[in-house]
Amino acid sequence: MSHEWSSNTMLHKTLLHKTLSEQKRDLIAGEYSPLELTEAYLAAIEANAHLNSYITVLADTALDAAKSCDVNAGKLAGLPIAHKDIFCQSGTRTSAGSKMLDNFVAPYDATVVERINAAGAIVLGKTNMDEFAMGSSNESSYYGSVKNPWDEARVPGGSSGGSAAAVAAGLCSAATGTDTGGSIRQPAAFCGITGMKPTYGRVSRWGMIAYGSSLDQAGPMARSAEDCALMLEVMAGHDAKDSTSSTTATEDYAGALNTPLEGLRFGRCETFEENLAAPIREKLDLVAAELEAQGAVAVEVSLPHAHLAIPSYYIIAPAECSANLSRFDGVRFGHRCSNPENIEDLYKRSRTEGFGQEVKNRIMVGAFALSAGYYDAYYRKAQQIRRLIKNDFLNTFAAVDLILAPTTPNVAFRLGEKTDDAQAMYQEDIFTIPVNLAGLPALSLPAGLHDGLPVGVQLIGNYFSEARLLSAAHQLQLTTDWHRHTPGASS
Numbered sequence: 001m002s003h004e005w006s007s008n009t010m011l012h013k014t015l016l017h018k019t020l021s022e023q024k025r026d027l028i029a030g031e032y033s034p035l036e037l038t039e040a041y042l043a044a045i046e047a048n049a050h051l052n053s054y055i056t057v058l059a060d061t062a063l064d065a066a067k068s069c070d071v072n073a074g075k076l077a078g079l080p081i082a083h084k085d086i087f088c089q090s091g092t093r094t095s096a097g098s099k100m101l102d103n104f105v106a107p108y109d110a111t112v113v114e115r116i117n118a119a120g121a122i123v124l125g126k127t128n129m130d131e132f133a134m135g136s137s138n139e140s141s142y143y144g145s146v147k148n149p150w151d152e153a154r155v156p157g158g159s160s161g162g163s164a165a166a167v168a169a170g171l172c173s174a175a176t177g178t179d180t181g182g183s184i185r186q187p188a189a190f191c192g193i194t195g196m197k198p199t200y201g202r203v204s205r206w207g208m209i210a211y212g213s214s215l216d217q218a219g220p221m222a223r224s225a226e227d228c229a230l231m232l233e234v235m236a237g238h239d240a241k242d243s244t245s246s247t248t249a250t251e252d253y254a255g256a257l258n259t260p261l262e263g264l265r266f267g268r269c270e271t272f273e274e275n276l277a278a279p280i281r282e283k284l285d286l287v288a289a290e291l292e293a294q295g296a297v298a299v300e301v302s303l304p305h306a307h308l309a310i311p312s313y314y315i316i317a318p319a320e321c322s323a324n325l326s327r328f329d330g331v332r333f334g335h336r337c338s339n340p341e342n343i344e345d346l347y348k349r350s351r352t353e354g355f356g357q358e359v360k361n362r363i364m365v366g367a368f369a370l371s372a373g374y375y376d377a378y379y380r381k382a383q384q385i386r387r388l389i390k391n392d393f394l395n396t397f398a399a400v401d402l403i404l405a406p407t408t409p410n411v412a413f414r415l416g417e418k419t420d421d422a423q424a425m426y427q428e429d430i431f432t433i434p435v436n437l438a439g440l441p442a443l444s445l446p447a448g449l450h451d452g453l454p455v456g457v458q459l460i461g462n463y464f465s466e467a468r469l470l471s472a473a474h475q476l477q478l479t480t481d482w483h484r485h486t487p488g489a490s491s
């Protein structure tokens with residue numbers, strides 16, 4: 001790193017927190033080079049190692065890529081990004097936050113990784129996450145908790161907590177995440193960034209380690225809606241390698257950002273806002289007022305079955321995870337116990353040693369819910385509830401363009417606060433899980449601070465309305481500075 005760069009820390013900080021879109025313009029204008037930008041992020045990652053946001057830092061390959069990068073050679077050319085460690089990246093450890101995969105070096109690229117590479121991005125590393133994406137606080141990671149850069153005694157949210165913390169702390173330009181029940185939106189809210197879960201099937205799941213296959217969806221986590229649009233343009237699209245990937249045409253997400261809010265109808269759901277913590281309600285009202293000031297119209301809507309989402313999800317997600325995680329048996333790849341006595345012992349001890357407690361709990365619940373005699377009572381019933389929730393949304397979207405909702409019941413909680421209370425931890429996703437059950441797109445955007453901690457609000461849209469959601473968030477971000485707050489710089 002040149003002397004000029006390392007000596008000017010203010011410039012450094014401003015640069016690291018610029019949006020992806022601003023950095024893209026700067027790189028093309030020759031304000032600085034991909035190498036300078038990459039070096040600045042690598043130095044910041046090192047200086048902030050205590051946040052534990054990265055599991056693997058790929059300094060050498062990032063520097064090599066930056067040196068030979070042509071800034072006009074792709075939509076993300078020269079921009080340093082990070083991948084959640086759930087995406088397979090050829091030649092790189094892909095751990096999914098688990099001891100089970102601590103020694104797993106992926107032999108191929110996930111479609112998301114391949115597309116982001118093809119767009120010219122520079123991969124800084126793989127970010128920390130809850131084990132197999134099961135969690136809401138990043139505390140179930142085999143690699144330890146991630147600290148929230150706004151308050152290091154607090155969680156960053158989960159499961160994409162490493163990606164959220166890295167974006168918020170200025171340790172990458174943008175990151176990828178996955179969202180099965182809230183894992184992009186909840187950490188985005190806790191860390192004061194913008195994150196989008198696209199419609200189920202919009203982004204390929206190929207090469208993404210599976211948790212709940214009917215719910216899992218990859219998406220962007222970044223500093224603004226504009227940045228999410230840029231990332232989504234690269235990530236989205238049909239992929240023949242994922243049989244649930246949609247053939248619906250993608251939209252020009254960046255091109256649609258200037259759609260005005262005039263005439264937009266947004267729903268507010270009373271049951272979602274019942275008993276909501278005051279600071280969250282206050283921010284929701286602020287966002288609603290800003291939408292109205294720009295010509296949007298509020299409409300009262302109802303989602304009568306949304307309160308059944310958590311019990312339904314905690315049957316469906318574990319059922320699917322019990323099937324998906326059966327492949328980790330100590331035989332083909334992953335952790336293998338030493339000196340097995342026989343095949344039974346090999347399976348048993350490899351899985352006992354390789355999986356953490358939360359993952360084991362879920363495998364057991366899922367296997368039970370799917371077993372003969374219980375399938376109808378639990379799994380079938382949960383699927384029926386899922387259909388009712390989806391129908392509620394479909395009825396609602398006949399009357400409104402999007403729904404304005406809380407992302408989380410409160411601001412980021414303290415490390416350790418909920419680790420002994422699974423029910424309390426599961427309640428964290430009360431506003432995000434209904435969206436996954438229905439397969440809809442939604443994003444979380446920052447709406448200001450409460451006691452120095454970020455509050456996020458959620459915009460939920462109809463199927464394949466990503467462009468509308470991103471443009472609504474962008475219009476809000478044009479007239480507000482909520483997404484401009486950075487940890488340590490504002491209160």
Ligand code: GLN
Pocket residue numbers: 133134135136158159178179180181182183184211317429
């Ligand atoms: N917190 C939820 C769970 O533990 C959602 C996680 C996710 O979206 N991956 O399952």
